[in-house]
Amino acid sequence: AQTVTQSQPEMSVQEAETVTLSCTYDTSESDYYLFWYKQPPSRQMILVIRQEAYKQQNATENRFSVNFQKAAKSFSLKISDSQLGDAAMYFCAYRRFQGAQKLVFGQGTRLTINP
């Protein structure tokens, strides 16, 4: 079974600085998707970024980018120019390429932005 591990329960960063959230996963499959979701205090699950495992290029979405290391099974999220609105719980998630659409989530990292 696939597992996802986020080893940082909490992180904090100064506003306008850069922060990196870590995620590792375990799978025997070669094709899959990886995601980062943001959960602000409103509890809504918001997709931040996705990465297809067959793509070597790291995904980017404005201030958000990932460092995808397939051999190491690592998928970290970098947030540049941190803003107060980035404060949230962040979840890393894995999904198989085919078959059921189940997301396997990590435990989450709570990110605090210090003004």
Added chain:
Amino acid sequence: EAQVTQNPRYLITVTGKKLTVTCSQNMNHEYMSWYRQDPGLGLRQIYYSMNVEVTDKGDVPEGYKVSRKEKRNFPLILESPSPNQTSLYFCASSRYAGELFFGEGSRLTVL
């Protein structure tokens, strides 16, 4: 507006009193699922449905039931709730191989 709607958003109930959390999506998605979120555990899948009348267990199905009689609706039923089912619940939907859309969550407390 494309959305997944859950009700109720908040509920406090007592042990053993049957309850249903409704979920409806307006995107004509084939796939729907339920997750529960607990501190330190992330989100875990309870049940999922690939289409009408097709449902299957996820990772933590004990104590829950689901049904999929219509494509848009996927209710979660707790026949005899217990305190260990106190949690935050999310419904999600997607097209096959598409992005998951989440509802706003339902906070359930079982006393």
